Amino acid sequence: MARTLAILSFLMLGAWPVQALESSQGTLQAEEMASGLEAPWAFGFLPSGLVLITEKPGRLLALGPDGALHEIGGLGDIANRGQGGLLDILVPRDFSTSRELLFSYAKPQSGGAGTAVARARLNAAEDRLEDWTVIYEMTPGSSGGRHFGSRLVEAEDGTIFVTMGERGDRPSAQDLARENGSVLRITRTGDIPKDNPFANEAGARSAIWSYGHRNPQGAALDQDGQLWVSEHGAKGGDEINKITKGANYGWPVISYGRHYSGAKIGEGTSKPGMEQPAHYWDPSIAPSGLMIYSGALWPEWRGHVFTGSLKFGFLSRLDPADWSEERIDGPETGRLRDVREGPEGAIWLLSEEQGALYRVTP
Template sequence: MRFIAILIVMFCPLTVQAETRQSSAGPLDVTLIADGLRTPWALAFLPDGGFLISERAGTLLRFAADGGSRTKIAGLPEVRSAGQGGLLDVLVPRDFAQSRQVYLSYSRPQAHGAGTAVGVGRLSADGARLEDFRVIFEMAPGSSGGRHFGSRLVEAPDGTLFATIGERGDRPAAQDLSRVHGSVVRIARDGSVPGDNPFAGRDGTRAEIWSFGHRNAQGAALDGEGRLWVTEHGARGGDEVNLIRRGANYGWPVISYGRHYSGAKIGEGTAREGMAQPAWYWDPSIAPSGLAILSDGLFDGWQGDFLAGSLKFDLISRLERQGDALVEAERLEWPETARVRDIREAPDGAIWFLSEDRGAIYRIAPAGK
């Protein structure tokens, strides 16, 4: 009987009362969608109303639309789950209904450690297996360290893919165009390099690089104009939100608004000619992970705003646009926002987020919607 009870808990839809939380957009319903997750890292929506969640240890879960029943997907690659590495982002492309492709970023084992990799497989008709999985991009060689893998995935308006790559704790590598450390890379869906990438055809450079001088970007999203923005971790202070421009250098570790954890100065200060400035920075650091840029959807007064999860302060930071600059307008701090790892706008305009510490996924919507 105890076994039957466990099955009922695992596979029956959740019936959870929404909690009402206050915000500048009025009262909001915060509803638990699913829990029992182990270090969740990313979520992605499926066209049938279901969704996928990656767990850093190397598990990819498919949930039915009600959030109750879940399937552990087979056919995943081997990951090196150590430190900050493991199975990281998951991306469902716009043509999933035809292609059934699912893209993953993860720390791939290598001879001397691990490197950030991107791969793709086809979700089987029953949704239980990734078929014909293959690697289409890899940071090689990586590093024996366990930090700064990145690694968010975004499908660009033209169908190419952006992936954020951390500098793996090797600070000077973020300024070395012969390596992909500390960069945003742009590749085609098959892993080939688009001919209009800024460093394509240039000797001594990695042609995948779209922008460089990043430390560890763990949030990425497109705005309403199709432009890419990322959030990235600084050191002690200096977490940034950056508007990503083709070929631009974002300065790490030459310039920063933070300091080393020892308190020592980083590089040359906060500015240098030829290096891009952030649209916003946090000091002290909030450890941003996950980024959503809202459409003209459900939330009065929040249209076009940015929502960034915080791993350090257990909150969601809401930022408003002022041209190409940003300003923090509000902090959403609730019992549910414990170490927010990922945040997304759902197809219906609601906001979903992953709480790593609670092992849960929540939905936010205006009260009654």
């Protein structure tokens, strides 16, 4: 049921109190940009100054420069079940000319739902999507409401990386005949690049770029165009992975965690032919959206990896030189769902717990 949208956010000077977050680079100012959001999942910046926000129940909002929120219509059929719903949004680099947006979401399928990617155009009035088109969807066969993934990243060559969870079906992450538990690489039309690692392998899903993942909830490129992914383990074993073409990341054969029952996972922590994580957490923090910072406002943090903790409610900053971690926390970091760098270098945080979007500056 559609709910009435309250205009609760104002960007004018003094409209909201600015809160302080303490960090190794001094006090950070966290300004609330929007509130009253329902299960927000992702956001993206448009050249016009609008910020688009997805809500998992199946709603797309636009936050204007004047602080007003309005709903954007034209979404397809969204399966809002468990961890699934309307998930990530990608604003391609050519948006100014193409007007195209990409979305990942849980798509109703026979007997259940699967992660899918859709493309649509935003109209000139910026209040409605046109030509919603499903360009790729997970092979049908998954039920339940767990582990949809899913993040979208535009590679330097214009192809699209898509992260997909194993949907709670652990063995499927090792099955190249299914997309479950994989990172995909597709084009903007949903076609398969000819240089994908399994494009010519009989029986394999040719969109797969890497596999053996559990539930990748964050993805980002570093300054060299390298893809990194954060993913949920079980009880322990959350990971940051540097994604390599054709690589197997081991789930559920190897893991640094244990099942929630306490039982051992698979064969241990390593096996020939399976990749090791760049970093892992034990106990689990439930990492969310991933950002690799440019250094625009905090030069000392250039190349550092940021992710939110859904479980403990902090912003994690990781230095890839030694993977040392700083945990920045306050009310604004409660159950962070997405973390992104804004057009001018500010760090933006989307808090599911607060139902709010924040802009962090020095």
